[in-house]
Structure formats: structure tokens, C-alpha cells
Amino acid sequence: MAGTFTDLAAIGDGRVVTAKVSSTPADQSKGVIDAIQASSLDAKAIAALAHGLTVATNALLERARAQVALITTEDFRDILEIGRQNRPALYDLTQRPPEPLVARAHRFTVRERMGREGEITPLDMASVGAAIEAIRAVGNIEAIAICLLFSFEYPEHEIAVAKRVANALPELHVSRSSAVLPEFREYGRFATTSANAYLSRRLNRYLDNLAGHRDAAGLPEPTVMQFSGGVIDIHIAAANTAKGVLSGPAGGVVGAAWLGSLSGEADLLTFDMAGTSTDVAPIAHGEAPATTDSVVAGVPIKLPMASAGGGSIAWADEGGALRVGPASAAPNPARPPNISAATMPRSPTPTSSWPYR
Template sequence: MNRVGVECGGTFTDLIVFDDQGGLLATHKVFSTPLDPSEAVVDGLRGLGPELLRGAVLYHGSTVATNALIERKGARVGFLTTAGFEDVPFLQRQDREEMYDLGVVVPQPLTGREMIRGVVERVTARGKISRHLDEQRARAAIRELAEAGAESFAVSTLHSYANTENEDAVARLIEEIAPGIPVSRSSAVSAEFREFERATTTIADAFLKPRIAGYLERLEQRLGEFGVETMYVMLSNGGIVPARTAANAPISMLRSGPAAGVAGAIEVAGAKGIGDIVTMDMGGTSTDVAVVRQGSAEMATQLRDGGLPINVAHVDIVAVGAGGGSIVDVDQWGLLNVGPESAGADPGPISYGRGGERITVTDIDIMREFLRPEMFLGGSERLHPEGAWTRLAELAERTGRPVPDLLEDVYTLVNVNMANAVRIATTERGIDPTEFDLFAYGGAGPLHAAKVAEDLKMRRVIVPPNAGIASAFGLLAADFKREYSQTWFVQSEEGGDLAEPAGHLFERAAADLEAYGLDIADGDLSYIADMRYRGQGFEIAVEMPHPDASVNEMLVRFNDHHAARYGHADRDRAVQIVTIRLTVRIVNPAKPRIVAQVGDTRPPGRRITVFEGGESRAALLFDRAELATGESYRGPVIVTEPTSTTFVPSGWTLQVDELANLTLERG
């Protein structure tokens, strides 16, 4: 049974196929189709051929959920909440990304006031039902929303994380009155306190549910035409689940594509014996940066998409609008800008010859002769840079900069943007990037990685095999992974242990895994407690040594964590345990084998010129498949492969390791 990884990015859709022994069979790359990503998937599968797909299992990562949220193309949501709290989705928070931006515009909820109704009920923060649901009024509210055109329902009643009875009753009434319309319950989507974030997350899940469910259903039908038997989907936490699970919780699919790349990087770095890396995934529209320590990606529990706070466990990725398709332009003050606007897949860079009229980073890389027009996508597509030269001359005239200087300016600026993303992920969080290797992939990442590393004083860059489709590889390398959480307030002076909330999470996880045909006994379980000093507004995550950890044990651990992170701890101050979290991981038994696929002789290299440091310089050009293990070359060097190109600048040395990784070292 073959295993197929398909990752849909903003510009390209990447495919990779391994057999059931973990051996690589094929790779493929096609242009993405933003209006309907499934079309690119189907185009890519056609390119692989039916013999590789019959009876196969497909693993899918996509930006479809993220795009729907950003573009606000989702369902008309009817929102039901506790009467008197109908304004919760509009409350916002007073914190802002730009402190001194007087013109800031807060994002609006994903549903309007006309689609919000209150239901009479009340649960206390401790989970006591002080008023049972008034079913008669609830029925009337549901009918009103259904008649107003609700395509999906979101239910988030006060403190339902502590007791779900009233919220469950509302959901049952919806199923009775409006059968067939999907329902998202906050107690299932985000069983955590903070009403604004919980309501917003639940509404977002409902907003996405019909669209994502429809997308996955259509895709599964199309896959059946190729003989593909089963489909799994990557979640934002870097884990794989069955497609039906993702369809029922679409909010967990946000940023699933970038998470797949990190999973692949962890697998390749682990095979090399490296646990600490910074990943840099530069694709067509953006660059995504993540930190991996001791073989595990840094995680977070809240993200912002479309400007809204979303409670979802995810790989902590810093994204910046610097990709191959990022548009180069001059602003109203005559300053050069690169991104965040992107040409995407359609029309794409000028050199693609698909109708693009604005110069991009890819065009600049071609004009610097880093990308060879005749070798693009393994020679299956040819680039046409003539129009880009014309546009660059116009841009040079507008900026008053000579063309050679402008080429260098753009290259430097996009590298600085990416280096800043790495700084946000590392230095601004107390991490020294010089202690990590930079792991570069994506179609454009290896072209820029060495200069980014140089800016950050990182000494080594690693480029994995098939770097341009690393995210597709990561889909096949990822484990099954699910996250569970529940707010459970405990004061340090109360004592006792955390066995009860941990037990509730275990029961939820065990039931879910049984429905998937899995046994929780096969899983690796880890528990975390969100803790804070009483009176603080935010928490830090503290690992629980075991599920029934005592409050006193956790108090010591919290103070130690606080001292390590902030340099101080107040061990006499009262502490609160706020939320308990459980992660269940089941190791993928059929991961791809990582073996060397390199030549056995030293190729002479083809002599070319590249534009570096403001001038043309002699360089060597190699086909990656010809490079032999152990060989080393001093830059400038260009290494081409069907899905990506690597640039080794002057002052750097290239070496091929025993696993076919390209290792670039400074000095």
C-alpha cells in the first residue's frame, strides 16, 4: 500500500509517494488552484499516474481553512449564548499589535448581531447549574435563526467548560428543529475560560464547518476515481487524523500546511542526530519559521487568523510575507518594499509567463542567475525573464537606483525580512539562534537561507533532500496526535491533586481514539497545567510529572519555571491552576525511510556566472543527484533539483552528508 503526501500551498501543490516499506517512489509539483485547491490535487495525482495510487492512503495538508477565515468566505452562522451575553463576540480585548496606531480597526465577528440570540440558562464558574435551560424560549430562538438563513450553529453558553448540560441541551434542540445543519459547541471546541476567546473560537469553527466538510467530501470523492482508499489530514498541532475528524473540527486545520513542514524537518534532523533547529520554510507567498528543541516543536494554544483570537493547539509558527511571489514595489515615499502582497499562483511572477505584470522575488532570483530558466521544475516548465528585465528597469528609474544595485537591494531586503522572523521566534523569546542549525526548505528557502543565517550569526544551514516538497514529506512522517483541554480552577491553598480533571481528559481521549479504531494504551500521553500567580492575567504551561500530580508538586514546578523564564519567583504568593491539557501521540509505524540518494563520483560542475555582492562572479552549477557523499565545494555554488534550488554564497562551504542533506557552513 503506497502512501501519498499532498500539501497545497499558496503557489504550488506538492506531492510525494512512498511505498509501504518507506521507500521513495515519486515526487511531483504543480501550480495551485486558489479558487478550488482540490483541482490542483487532482492535477497532481494525474501527473503521478494510476499505478502509484491504486489502493493508496493519502495524507493531506492545506491552507483552505486559513484562507477561508482570512477571506471571510464561510457559512452564515447562528450564534446562541446565555441571555444577557449576546454582545460577547463584540467585546474584543484592549491589547493591540501596534501600540500607537490611532487608526486601528478591530476585526468584526464572523457573524452579525441579527444572527445572535440569547437563551435563558445559567451555570456557575464552579459548574453548578443555577438555572436549567428554558427550552420553550430556546426553541423559539433556534427557529428564528433557522428562518434567518443560518447555515451553521455555534453554541457557547456561560461557563459550559465546567458543566456541559445546558449547552448540550441547546445542541439537541438544534438537531431536532433544524436537522442537517451543523452545530459547534464551545465545550467540545474550546473547553476553556475567557468568554470572548471561547465564543470567537466556536463561531469560527461553525463558520468553517460547512465549507471544510464540503471540501474534504468532494476531495474524497475525486480520490476514489484514482483508487485511493483512505485520506488523513494534517492538523495545526503537527499531527495526523482521519479526514472525518478534521471535518468535524475544522478549526484544528488552521496552518496545517506549515505544521507539516516542521514535522518533516524534525524527522530528517532526528535521523542526523540533531535535536535543536530553527526551520525556515520559504514558499511562494510567505516564509514560516518555527523553533524545535530536543526534537519537539515549540507549541502554542492561541493564534490569530483574520485578526481574531482562536483557541487551538498549534505549532508555534512565525509567518512573514516574504516568499518567491512577494511583489517588489515602491511606496508613496519612494521607498523600496518587498511583500507582503504576493502574486501567488495566478498570475504568479512575470517570468512564469502566466500573465503576471508585477516584479517578484522569484524574478529577482532569476535575474541574479540563481534560478536557471531551463531547469525550472526539473525542466518541465521554462521561465521567461525578458519581461521582468523591462519592469526592473522601470523600477530602477522610479527609485533612482542602478539596476545592479536594485538587484542587490531586493535580495538583501527580503533576507532581512526573514531574519527578523527568526529573531521574533528566537531572540525575542529568550532563545539564542546561534545555538541552533537553520533548517531550510520550501521552493525558495535554500536560495536565501545562508544569507539569513549570516545575518543572525548562525554557522550552519541544512537543506534536506527534496527540499521543495518537504511539507508533503512531513505529512508522511507525522504521528497521530490529538490535544484536549479543560479549564479547572484550583487554588494552591486548596491542596489535593489533579487526578479528577486529568481523568476527565483521559476519558474523552479514550472515547475518541476508540472511534478511530485506535487504543489509547498505545499512545504517549503528556499532561500540562496552565498556572499563574493569583491576580495575573496570563499563564505559563507547566508539565505534570504524572496524571495525579499533587497541587504542592505543581506549585514547586511553577515557581521553578517562573524563575527560569523571568528571573524571579515569589514562592510565598498564592498560585492558581487554571487549565489542564492532555496531548495524545501515537507513533506512525510506517514513516518514510531516510536514506542517501546521491551520486558516487565527483562531478566537475558546470561553470556559470551569478550576480552576488553587486557584481557578476564565477560559480559552479551542480545537479543535486550527481553530488557524492563527503564532497565539499566552496561558494559561490548553485545546486539544482526538480523542486528547489540551493545557493551557497561566497564565504560558505557546501558538503553532502551521509543522508544526502546539503550542509552549508560559514567560514
């Protein structure tokens, strides 16, 4: 499923059946059912349903403006902004760093400290309560990322904070870094966990709708493609939304590797162009190389990735320069939304004012 079209490929009884339908922006999960109906396949004959999607990818590219809060160790609220202090274009004075997924006003701290050998400063529950009240006062927070120092090794403080938050704010999704990415190096862990929280509402709504349509159609429960190239249970996908980033393109890479092996071509370069993004990935010695150093729309995602997805809207910025995307007209290019410099979401990786550079 992509922002512009939804495609189906079914394999069975020695034949391949394909179908392509327009995606359904109001409820993108309906496009999956439309594709199955367009293929004329009997729902009872479908033994397994693997689903690749671009909902998470497009949410990052288009900056879906999800309202996320971050709870972290005292004095470390700016890790998301500081990053690794490197610049993608050292001498380009017009390039601005990507905006963090969590606004500074929505980052809150608690008094605690874990070190390499365990607890240094006990968790101050009064500061946890203050952070919760501050989040409640904001009023429109949709999800919370909890990222404490050394929690990858000693998660006790994070678990305690998560329990307190869940009890006080049960309606909010909670992403805990020690569960999402229990690895050292704070920036990657904080950024990945923030992305997991940022995507939670949009992707969970999509998966809930898909489950409802699936029940009504009598289809098997779908598995969801993760961007490492494998599939996971739909309920696990709902709890680990960051794994759904580049889910759709990952399927293309895995499929290309399989087709290459059948044709005796072990080294390939894949090209996947969709409505919002274009992805390129190499196949070396019959396999898609995996990495944990991917950056998607300016956001580091430190999860295993085996991937490299028109409809993108052209528009003029404040200076009159041509821009393309990240917003998409989806399946209705004849009637794109009204876009201007004021309404277009900021590109996470702005270029200079010269559009053809």
C-alpha cells in the first residue's frame, strides 16, 4: 500500500495474480480490501496475507504534526536537538537542521541517574508527578517517549516512570526506549523511540481499521512487513510502529533479491518510485545489505533496515523557488490540495534556494 496506489500480488497454484487500485486517503486500509476485490480472489482461498505499507514513511516525510512529549533525565532534554553535532553540508549556510519530532516545550525531565554500574541518583517520584502534570496541562499530547540515561542496561527507572504515566494518562501511547531500542548511544535511542511515539497514533488507527475490514471480508489476519525485510504480527507492529518505516519499499528489495536469484543475477540495483518518495537499494551477492544507521526524513532510525517507494506536489516557496514534496496529491493528481508556502510542511532536509542543484 502506498499513498497513490495500492498493489496486490498473489501467488498460488503455479500462477501469479496482480491488481492495482487507487489508494483511499480517507481510510487507506480500505485500499487493501479494494485490491483484493479487484483481483477476484476468493477470500477463503487466501492462506496468508503479508502487508507492506507506507503510512509510517509518509508520516515522517510529510511531518504529520503528531503531538508527542518526551520524558528524560534531568539536564538532557536537548539531546534530540543537539544530535551528533555534525552537519550534512558543512559549507552550505542556507541549510537548516531537521526539526526534532518533539518540540522543546514538550520535553520534560525527571530527577534520576543511572550510570555504567547502576543507580547513581534514585528516581524522584515527585519530579515524575510534575512531568505528568505538565504533560496534562499541554492538553493535546498524543503519545509519550520515555528515554532515560543508561536505561538500555538498567531499565528499572524507565519501567517505573512508564507505569506511573500509564496509570495517570491511560489514553496516551507510551514508548519506552529500553523496550524499543535497548542499545547504548543516547541520540540514536532517543530519536528512534521518539519516532515510535510520533507514529503510534496514525499507524495504530490504520492497523485497527485494517483489522476491522479484514474481519468483515473474512480474510486471514495480516502480517506486517518491517523495514528489515521480514514480517511481524499485526499486534507487535502496533506496539513497534518505528519498525513500519520503509515497510513497503523493504518488500520490493526482498522481492528483487528473490527474482535476481531465480534469473542468476546476484548483484542488482533496485529502484522503487512511488508518489511521495523514491528509494534505491543494492543487492550484493544475492542479499540486501542490512544497516542500523538509516536516516529517514532527517530522523535516525537505529533499527535493522534492508531497504532503499507520482503524486508529489510541486510548489513555490517564500522566495519563489520551485520545490517538490513532501506533500502528495495521493491518487487524485487532477485535484491536488491547495498548497502554498504557508501550508506546505517543512521539508526535513531543506535545500538551497537554487532548485536544480
